[in-house]
Structures are given as C-alpha cells and as structure tokens.
Amino acid sequence: MSTIAETASRGQTRRRMRVDGWRWAGRIFLVFMLLYTALPMIWMLITSIKSGFAATQFPPQWWPDEPTLASYQKLLDPQNSVGQDFLRFFWNSLFVSTVTTILSVIVAVPAAYAFSRFSFPGRNFLFFAVLLRNMFPAVIFLVPLFILMRVLGLMNTHGSLILTYLTFGLPLAIWLLKGFYDNIPVQLEQAARIDGATRFQAFIMIVMPLSTPGIIATAIYSFIGAWNEYIYAYTFLSKNDQLTLPVGIQRFFSENTTDFPGLMAASFMMSVPVVVLFLILQRYFVRALTEGAVKH
C-alpha cells in the first residue's frame, strides 16, 4: 500500500526505475538466500522418509517412490534398542538443558541487575571479565576441566555438563539482561522505596515483572546453547546411558554409516525442540538483542 502512495508522490519515472532496481535486486537476493537456507533442510526431510535402499540410488530419487516413516518409528520405539537409546539421549539432553537454563537465570538475573544499577569498584572490570569469557574456546578449558571433573568426581555425570554450560551461557545472558535493566527507569524503584519497600522488594515487585521478556530471551539462549553443545559432552561422557543427543547420535550412527535416512530423521528430531521453542519465543529474543546489544 505504501508503495502505491510513494510511487504516486514521486513524479520522476527515472528515479522510480532506479529504486525499483534496488528492490528487485533485494527480492532476487532473498530468493537466493531462501533457497540456500531451506534446500538443505528440505533434502534432510525428504531423505528421512526414504528407505535405506532408496536413499542410496544414483541418480537420487528426488521424491521417494515409496515414502515411509520407518526411520521415525524405529527411533521412537521403546521396544527397539535403537529407539531405547534415542529416547534416553533425548531425555538426557532435556534434563541437562532444563537444569542449566534454570540455574543460568537464577545466577544471571542478580548479576545483570548489579552491573546495571550499582557502581561498586571494579564493576566495569568484572563486567568485561565476564564478557571476555565468550572469547575463549572450549578447547582451552577442556584439559583442565577434564582433570577438575575427575577431582570433583563428576566425570560421566550430568553435573559436569551443567556446571560448564552454566559458565558459557552466563556472559551473554548477563549482557542481554543488563541491557534490559538499563532501560527500566531507576525512578520506578525509587518510588517503591519511598513507599517503604526494601531494595529487594522493589527488585522482585517492580524490576522482575518489567524484565520478563529479557529473562525469557536469556532462558531461550541458555536452553539452545545447552541443547546443542557437543565438545564437553563428547569429552566428559563415555557411558552410553549418560550421553546427550549431539554425542549420542554420532556414537549411534558411526557403527552403520549407511543408514542415512535414520541419521536425517534423528537430526530432524534433534532440531525440532529448539526450533519450535525459538519460533514461539523469537520476538523476545530479537527484542533482547535490540535492547541489550544494539540500542545504546
């Protein structure tokens, strides 16, 4: 609608041609990006409903002659050994990610609030120290943490993962939340305190409700990070019944690498929870990035 209005207001045909040129370039580019993004995922789905035989044809069957949900049935069947493993890995991932998420929020909320509101000595130093954690790869911490976990007796437990995931999720969580708190007027809290609330009460009753979108965004971020994490889980866990999905899937299919439909079905199901979560809550996440990271 706005296009018509603008076109009408603009008298010169030549300029309209030029603007249209950019717009068309944008559209073509978007189509290209859509194909780049979507085709691999579509091919994953198509492969996952093929039989093992149909997947290993050349030239490939663009659409399977006999689509089948056998791979999914196998993965979700608790009677089957493959299904048992898959469901256990799924449960392990869910457990680790949920606990990590809850703990991250509990730890990040007060820290972010303090970084936003108080001016204690070393505040900036600590804040940047926390952010710097994001800079370092898992590998640097891997050997010492491997030893630390052995000392703490956490090898092969989900505790080792939760503890490590907590630290790698915290920096961005704190950063995002701080942006939210920065945008909540201090006067609101001051008013509450004049009315007799303690600082803690003001925090719980005024600040927390206002920062719910930020907390949701933080929670999504922690959950997705923990759900998708691979390298620590790969290193800390060796017992089959402890594995999380990203590692489990690998162990699982390295034995018979030809089962590509099964692998694609497993990849798909591993992606479903985080994609659904993200799509439902994405506006919080995008908004958190806008408020926390960019809008300064």
Added chain:
Amino acid sequence: MAPPVRSDEQGHATVTIVTGKAEARRRLQPGRSGTLRKIWEHRADYAYVLPAIAVMLMVIAYPIYYTIELSFFKTPPGLQLRDKTFIGFDNYTAILTSQVFWKVTWNTLIWTLGSTFISFVLGFATALALHRDFIGRGVLRAILIIPWVISAVAASYIWKWIYHSDFGIIGAVLVGLGLADRPPNFIDNVSTVLPSLIVVNIWREFPFAMIMMMAGLQTVPDQLLRAAKVDGASAWQRFWHVTFPHLRNVSVVTMLLLAVANFNSFIIPWIMTGGGPSNASHIWITHIYELAFGRQRWGVASAYSVLLFLILMTLGYFYVRALSGNERNEGSA
C-alpha cells in the same frame, strides 16, 4: 586498562545514607585507602555478582592457570600428571618449528576470515532486503534464522549427506546438468574441502549477522533518511552516507563476535572431516583437540592453547574497545 568507575545517583544516595558509619570506620582504620573504603561501602552490592563470579572463577580462572602451567611440562600419556617434568619453552619451540603448525594456521586464517566476512555481508544484505515491510516477511525471517538455531552436529550431518561422494545431491545435480562426468568428491579432496566446510559454516552463521544488523537498522533515524531523500540522495547514497555510518558500532561488534566464534569453531570440521584429508581442514581448535585427546600430548596441546589465548586476548581487547564505544555513546546520549 582500568576504566574509571562511573558513579550514578544511586551510588550517591547510598553513600549519603551510610556516611556516619563510614566516617566512624575511617577513624578506626586510618590506614585504609579510598578504594578499599569504597569496596567496603559497596560490600552488599558484591553479593549480587558473587554467584556469577564464583562459578566463573572455578570453571575459568583455574583452568587458565592450569593450562599455562602444563604448557611448560613434558607430560606422560594417560594423564598421570604427577610424572610430568619441567622442560621450559620446549613445547613452544616444538610447535613453532613444526610444518603442521603453519599449515593449520593458514587454514585457520582462511576459515576465520572467509566465514566471518561472507557471513557478515550476506547477513547484512539480507537484513537490508528484509527491512522494508512486505507480506510474508515474518515467515521468511523465521525460516532464514532456523540454521542458526539447529545444532551444528545436525548441520554437519545434513551437509555431509549433501556432499556425499556417491549419493550426494550436489554431485547428482552437477552430473545431471552435464557439468561433471561423475559426482565430484568435495570433502575428500585437499583443495575443495576447506571451501566446502566454509559454505556449511556460513549457512549456519549468516542468520546471526542478519539478526544483529536488523536490530541495528531499527536504530537508524527515519527523519535523516527522509531528509536525505528530500535532498535528492539516491538509494545507494542514502545507504552509504546515512545508514552505514550509523551501523558502524554494530557492525564491528557483529564481526568480532563472528570472528571469535569462527576462530573457536570445532564441530563442523570435526564431524565432517576430522581435520583430513592430510590436515587440509584442520584448524587450530581441532588440531589442539587431536593433540590432547587423540595423541595425549597434553603439554604441547596446552602450549598451543596458551598461544591461542594470547591471540584471543588481542581480539578481546578490540571487542572490549568496541563495546565501551557503545557504552560511551550511551553515556553521552
């Protein structure tokens, strides 16, 4: 590098309330410097950050210390670390004189710069193309973000299947179009493996740049763009002289975050190739991992980690500078 502590009204309020107490304390302990007194006055504030800092210290400070220590030792395999022997800088000289080191460093450079630059350009362009409202924009944006959300493990398997040397879809398309006699082998070939992996990495990463730049675009004042339009600026001029300068900080932060993430990436090369063939797709991180957990050369791996650490500290310096740039702007606004 100690940034001055900004005091806000809040801090002042607290100080005035406790002045009496602080005064008494100062008289009791005349030797205390101003900083220590301030720390004492704000002691309650630290309680809020303490849990975060405690977790960080345990899982970050200790490992960093330990890695540095280990890098000066010759270590036996099997992590029997009581038997380690001090060898000074031998691990470092061994690394810097090895052939593999330079090969891996070159790969890391190509991987990091290639992935970062292309992801950023594609993400930025997508953000610009999505900036104007149209029907289906929300759906399109959601679809474009999905690769960033799904696990890198899943992404690696999807693309491994796409690149498959016998049944891969790209090979089949190339043969179908008559561009190749038989399906090319993308990831078992020394010259194509790294670019092939970079394509996968970009697939996963451009959405991040897109989100960041979309957020940034919302902060560009509409009045400025309209004013430029009234003054007869073309679309390109408006972009180059109005939009782009506004996004400089966001761009720097985005590119640094991408660069760090790429420098640190592990999953895609590890799952798709394991660093092969003949180290053609080994980057620093996969190489360190293999040295440590594959060949159990903990000392050398630690020395590598320390070098990596130094490089990242340099990048980190610019990251903090870019971020404090943001903070300063906020302060003056």
